[in-house]
Amino acid sequence: MKIFCDESGGFDGDKHSLLVAAVRVTEHDAARIMKQFRKAIGATNEVKGGLLTDGDRAKFFDMLAASEHLGVVVTCGKTSSLGSIVARSHSEHHVLEEMITEACSPLIDASGSSHVxxxxxxxxxxxxxxxxxxxxxxxxxxxxxxxVDFVRSDVTPGVQIADIVANTLYKATRTESDLSEHPACGFLIKDERIVVSSATLQMLRPDWLAAE
Structure with missing residues (x-):
């Protein structure tokens, strides 16, 4: 199994949060899912999560559900107590490193080497x-x-899967309080095949905030 990651949002401009999705899936299944999905929506090039319709997203998560996968999504709201502090005190890539760590840690296989x-x-x-x-x-x-490798998403189906998961939930967290009711991916959250949590950022958060 490999763990594929992508982020959505950020702390600049009108973005409301930074979100990281990590999906553990085989390369074979990732390639099969994206090939099937491109055919289903008539896409010939890389699929970008931000351009999908609600119907496209529903098709994608149905296809993902048919594979053996596990996803972890970590979010950090820009206006939350923690988010507002780290957005001012740390570079975004330092926050991203912490969030990738939190998202991937539950997916690491301790019995053998892993590849993120x-x-x-x-x-x-x-x-x-x-x-x-x-x-x-x-x-x-x-x-x-x-x-750990950082790669081009256009040639890496697993990263494209993580992109769609990340973008879908980034959009959802702007307006929805109960993600388990999301029309496209809520059923996977209910089944805990995608686990969503707020970032703790233990290495970045101030001691006084951690004590609250």
Whole structure:
């Protein structure tokens, strides 16, 4: 199994939160799902979550449900107590590193090496190289190495899956309080095949906030 990640939103402009989705799925299943989904919606190139209709999203999550997968989504609201503090005190890529750690940690297989593959189109290569090194150490379990790569989403079906999951839930968190009732992916949240939680950012949050 590989763990594919992507983020949605951010702390700049009119974005309301930063969200990271991590999906554990085989490369074979990821390629099959995206091929099937592109055919279903008539797409010939990379599918971007932000361009999908509600009907497209429902088709996608039905296809994802038919595979053996597990997803973890971590969110940090820009106007929350924690979000407003870290958005001012830390660079966004530092927050992203913490959120990838939180999203991937429950999916790491301690019995064998894991491979985390994330979208690499947001920051410079130097920043991604540093995040890769940091995450490789932080996600290791009992000496088992974790490889972390940042890649092009257009040639990586698993990252495209994570993108659709991330974008769908980013849009939903703006207006919906109960994500388990989401018309496209709520059934997977109810079944805990996609687990959604607020980021804790233990390495970044101030001590006084942690004590509240």
């Amino acid at each position: 593959i994330s979208d690499g189109g947001r920051y410079s290569r130097q920043i991604y190289d540093q995040i890769s090194e940091n995450l490789g150490h932080r996600l290791s379990r009992s000496g088992v190495p974790v490889r």
